[in-house]
Amino acid sequence: MTVRRYLIAGNWKMHCRRSDGAALAADLAARVGPVADRRFDLLVCPPATIIGAIAQTVAGQAVAVGGQDCHAQAQGAHTGDIAAEMLADVGAGWVIVGHSERRTNHAETSALIKAKAAAALRAGLTAIICVGETEAERDAGHAEAVVAAQLAGSIPEGATAANTVVAYEPVWAIGTGRTPTLADIAAMHGMIRARLSGLVADPDAVRILYGGSVKPSNAAEILGLLDVDGALVGGASLKADDFWAIAQAC
Ligand code: PEP
Secondary structure, three states: OOOOEEEEEOOEEEEEEOOHHHHHHHHHHHHHHOOHHHEEEEEEOOHHHHHHHHHOOOOOOEEEEEEEOOOOOOOOOOOOEEEHHHHOOOOOOOOEOOOHHHHHHHOHHHOOOOOOOOHHHOOOEEEEEEEOOHHHHHHOOHHHHHHHHHHHHHOOOOOOOOOOEEOOOOOHHHOOOOOOHHHHHHHHHHHHHHHOOOOOOOOHOOEEEEEEOHHHHHHHHHHHOOOOOEEEOHHHHHOOOHHHHHHHHH
């Protein structure tokens, strides 16, 4: 049986200036301790403006740093965009692509997300590829079909467990305090695991995160589910105590 190490990833979204971000990252780094003692990897994804500062804050410590988005191209006339190579240049090792706020607010398609994930791999970053259905899609009984289509459309050539993580984030659960039932989370993660076999060479080793209103009070039951290999955490990642409590639930 493949043993997958948990990944607890914090998506800071458009929060934190340099000073409070550095304080949060330093607090986490002080708690995390030696790598050998941990059951999980800890990752923070600050806004692009402070990725370099946060990477310097946690340099040499067991907190990884990632971006929240990247452009598909390595450089060029793309005002306001940031290349995966630029994230790597300032110390990021990871990048989230296809978050529902990007899919919705910036009309990002799975084809574009696939190109962004390919860019992440090209730059040596690990891509966290987000998928998830809307409430209307779930109510209509289409949740699994929507997620399966997003997955098939968003995973690039060359994706492996070493460079790719999938995050299942039902859109209606993000920032709402609502979560699917444990049975629904387990069913979706099982479906994603099964579908990965046609998309990556080592599907059993790929980490599949759950995201959407994860907090200290529900982390243990969610992280205890088969095929849930960690969490992508928004709001609760902005408080060191809460984020750490979630990690302790691994
Ligand atoms: C997210 O934005 O990825 C997320 C899961 O947010 P929250 O934890 O606040 O629901």
